Amino acid sequence: MSTVETQIQVQLPDGNKKTLDAGATAADLAKSIAEGLFRKSVGALVNGEIKDLYTPLNDGDTVQLLTPDNPESLELLRHSTAHVMAEAVQSLFPSAKIAIGPSIQDGFYYDFEIPDHSITPQDLEAIEKRMLEIAKENQRIVRYNIPDVDKQIDEFQKQGEKFKAELLLEHRDHDPTLYLMQDKDGNTVWNDLCRGPHLPGTKDIKAFKLLKVSGSYWRADESRERLQRIYATAWWSKKDLEDYLKRLEEAEKRDHRKLSKQLDLFSVHEEVGPGLIFWHPNLATVRDTIEDYWRQEHRRRGYSFVYTPHIANEQLYKISGHLENYGENMYSPMDIDGEDYRCKPMNCPGHIMIYKSKLRSYRDLPVRYAELGTVYRYERSGVLHGMLRVRGFTQDDSHIFCTPEQLEGEINDVLDLIDSLMTTFGYKYKAYLSTRPEKSLGTDEEWEMATNGLENAMKARGLDYEVDEGGGVFYAPKIDIKLFDAIGREWQGPTIQVDLNLPKRFDVTYIGEDGNRHQAVMVHRAVLGSMERFCGGLIEHYAGRFPTWLAPMQVAVLPISDRHQERAKELSEALRKQDIRVHLDDRPETIQYKIRDAQMEQTPYMLVIGDKELEDNVVAVRHRQGGMVGTMKFEEFLEKIKTEIQNREA
């Protein structure tokens, strides 16, 4: 480090260099470029990291000033708004102790411990009001290096800010900083232990909304203090805020539980038990169609279908290790003839039993078993959620047994299967490779073989992926695929794991070319995940408007009056014979009423039959989204819809 430099040089995003006085901050840089830029700047990206606007720069730094036009600046705004919220909460509830308040996707939260009060929705309004006042005061947010950590810890202790004291103790060697909120006279009115970064002041904080209150734990640890968390969102402009709230509304409209009531899709019954799904005919049709497609795709790719029992002697799960590692999620044993049996929580042991039912040669491999296997898992009552989180569900499960040499090729095939299924449903996706975690079974060589198998297959396909270092499960590296739905929301999608545990526990082997026994490589994979979650997600993805090939009802035939019934009936039967799901609405209702009903049920096509159609021997085709399509020969319509279904058009 040079000691007597009087000038520094920084690099700007456009590649130009700028010379500044030593000790200059990002703010100085902004000023030196343009006064307007300075006024707009709220922070800076220094060597790729978000920093305060008043961060001193060093020689050689690459600096990009952040204004509200940069998406990164939202993080600054949200984190700063979180501080304002905490300040407001403490001013309204003096007994509140602050924990942490990070920015998260689309917003932020802050955790509090308030011993004598539970925050209500009405409180949120009051807090918002106080926040607006603080923002209006344009308090300055000033970074302050803690000179004497012990003294500051004492200070926090005295104030009862035990969480801050605990954090500071932990970060004492990381140059801890406070952020001070100062009024216009420079008096500090509030402070928070925080590494930042923050906006220079609160004046730009104006478009925010507190969304909900929930419970949480200090450090996400159930054995520690219970906290109250306020979730909120913040944006640079009122318009952005409104757009975001609209998006939330849109998501709410797509809620599969809500759509289920409108479209008669599924139900859950208190008398039966939470988390247990009843599939009504409409959704059962969708599922059945998906399953047919699923079977076809698997058959074509050399999978064999198997069925395994729903209960098993718990010995099986002792061998598999599920009882030991997964026991909390399994249902209590039932006594059958003095033996303890369990509901199956996973399909793998069953598939292994089939594999092991005879001696396998390397010539038999790979063996690919697939099952739409229904499993039951205990989920804590608070986590159940519609069809997305349930206690009984059917996995589209498969286990591939192969040799180490075959692994990469098998993974490649699975990735190909995933691609065709996800593309058909219109999901975009992204792959993540999770590697060996700290606590894990198996040898380095095994992990390397398995991880390479996964990674090489992705590389071979040119599939983009991110690596989640150490994110694997204790017995397997895995590929997780995240799906992005029609409105850009993320869903957990397909998963592939190379199991390094079960083949050993069950002694899963094959006879190699050399005549010796070798341990088989075992791959678990699910593409849809579970039928429950997948279909629940699909409802939201399509907003209840299933594409024609999946739609519970594909065509509504609507005669205008009684004299058109006969022809309508004839057409419905012709459609039914072609395996098209058709509903003849022969009620004595007006055509408007029948159309409205079919629209509400999201029937893709409506065929209106009246005098004109009889006379010209045509059908009047209406589509649920485009309205009137036009009149055409029935055969023409039939061909059109058959093609659409066959191609599984979106």
Next chain:
RNA sequence: GCCGUUGUGGCUCAAUAGGUAGAGCUGCUGUUUUGUAAACAGCGGGUUGCAGGUUCGAUUCCUGUCAACGGCUCCA
């Protein structure tokens, strides 16, 4: 499981400062025979999640419980 909120006919929602609930849609019946998102009329339908308690009286207040919802946590 924990924190918070909620729980009224099939659905959406109203009402009661404690005096045993009301509307629209749905359903059924009748009339209407209809031209691209709701014809008209009539009739049904709820011991206000469940169990206790307070009270002359509870759906309304209290306690417990179950479930749902929003999170925590976890995950297919």
